Amino acid sequence: MKKFLVFALMMVLVCTGASSALATYRAEYRLDIVPSLTTAWGMGAEYFTDLVRERTDGRINIRVFPNSQLTTGRQTNAFMLLRNGVIDFAVQSTINYSPQIPELNLFALPFFMSGQPDRYKALDAITNGRAGQMIAQAIENRGGKFLAFGENGFRELTNSRREIRAPEDLHGLRMRVVGSPIFLDIFRALGANPLTMVWADTMAALQQGTIDGQENPINTFYPVRVYDFNRYVTKWHYMGDPTLFVVNPRVWASFTPEDQEIVQQAAKDAGAYQIALARVGIDENDGSRHLEFLKSIDRAPEITDWDAELERVGMTVTTLTPEEIQKFVELTKSVIDEWRDRIGAALIEAAESDMAAVR
Numbered sequence: 001m002k003k004f005l006v007f008a009l010m011m012v013l014v015c016t017g018a019s020s021a022l023a024t025y026r027a028e029y030r031l032d033i034v035p036s037l038t039t040a041w042g043m044g045a046e047y048f049t050d051l052v053r054e055r056t057d058g059r060i061n062i063r064v065f066p067n068s069q070l071t072t073g074r075q076t077n078a079f080m081l082l083r084n085g086v087i088d089f090a091v092q093s094t095i096n097y098s099p100q101i102p103e104l105n106l107f108a109l110p111f112f113m114s115g116q117p118d119r120y121k122a123l124d125a126i127t128n129g130r131a132g133q134m135i136a137q138a139i140e141n142r143g144g145k146f147l148a149f150g151e152n153g154f155r156e157l158t159n160s161r162r163e164i165r166a167p168e169d170l171h172g173l174r175m176r177v178v179g180s181p182i183f184l185d186i187f188r189a190l191g192a193n194p195l196t197m198v199w200a201d202t203m204a205a206l207q208q209g210t211i212d213g214q215e216n217p218i219n220t221f222y223p224v225r226v227y228d229f230n231r232y233v234t235k236w237h238y239m240g241d242p243t244l245f246v247v248n249p250r251v252w253a254s255f256t257p258e259d260q261e262i263v264q265q266a267a268k269d270a271g272a273y274q275i276a277l278a279r280v281g282i283d284e285n286d287g288s289r290h291l292e293f294l295k296s297i298d299r300a301p302e303i304t305d306w307d308a309e310l311e312r313v314g315m316t317v318t319t320l321t322p323e324e325i326q327k328f329v330e331l332t333k334s335v336i337d338e339w340r341d342r343i344g345a346a347l348i349e350a351a352e353s354d355m356a357a358v359r
Helices: 001-021 040-055 075-083 100-107 119-127 130-141 181-189 199-208 250-255 257-279 288-295 306-310 322-343 347-356
Strands: 028-032 062-065 089-093 146-150 154-157 173-178 193-196 214-218 230-237 242-247 316-319
Touching: 028 040, 028 075, 028 288, 040 089, 040 146, 040 257, 100 130, 100 181, 100 322, 100 347, 119 130, 119 173, 119 347, 130 146, 130 347, 146 257, 173 181, 173 199, 181 193, 181 322, 199 214, 242 250, 242 257, 257 288, 257 316, 288 316, 288 347, 322 347
Parallel strands: 028 062, 028 089, 173 193, 173 214, 230 316
Antiparallel strands: 089 242, 146 242, 154 214, 154 230
């Protein structure tokens, strides 16, 4: 009888401990993204939530809130809201966190990566190298738990007025840019008239003619039919745009070590999926590698030739030559010089070293 009582007490304690651990798990966690679920960005975020739910057997359920719902359209407030616990998870562009984390402006330095022989190798070298580690640490120093890098894509230019092949073609054009100061500096240096505007307002502004154009990766502007209002697209790849899988540290601490490992790996896997989606049909040097990867996980996209698709919907596609891009590079060198100290000279040097290693 004594042994039975001891055993029963132990079972009660074990069950109570298990219940306490599970009690810290909420029924649902909220994940923030800026664009729609039909973009590579949105699909990567949903894939992450699917992987987490499946691999935790439903213990952790995350719901994606697209179109900046959780930031009420103020996308550059996203990191502040995540840090404060209003948002649990986020898959965010480095651009939208840069007002609070200046180091993230590294990726917005004009033609910093596209000036390399292979812009995608250069971007991967940074995110997988010493600079990427420094970026992750900067995020954690300011109150976010970094999980993995994903990708939105290299940002291209669209407008309703004319083909753009030289800086003077940009003169006077009213271009929508994100509310981050470095973008204003870049487009002013090129003679354009940049206007800061949240993504949620951009389509209406294009339709009404308030702005002439915008800059975004192809897989972001195509799903929302920018081509209905902007007939010209210029492929100049002026900056790379990684995404960041991040979680609120208090939410992270509430998970068991086993579930933390599952969530981290799910973010890495979803990041790889998002990167492949952002590059398939766009990366000239991939040799179908990204498409084969997407087929291997049964997630091959419908569109695999973006130039042909953009022309099909009526856009004039202009791909700048290295010589043409160099004219834009010369005019924006002053922006890199001005932002070097704000971003951190050591971080920029680390990124340059990472890129040189794969050049």
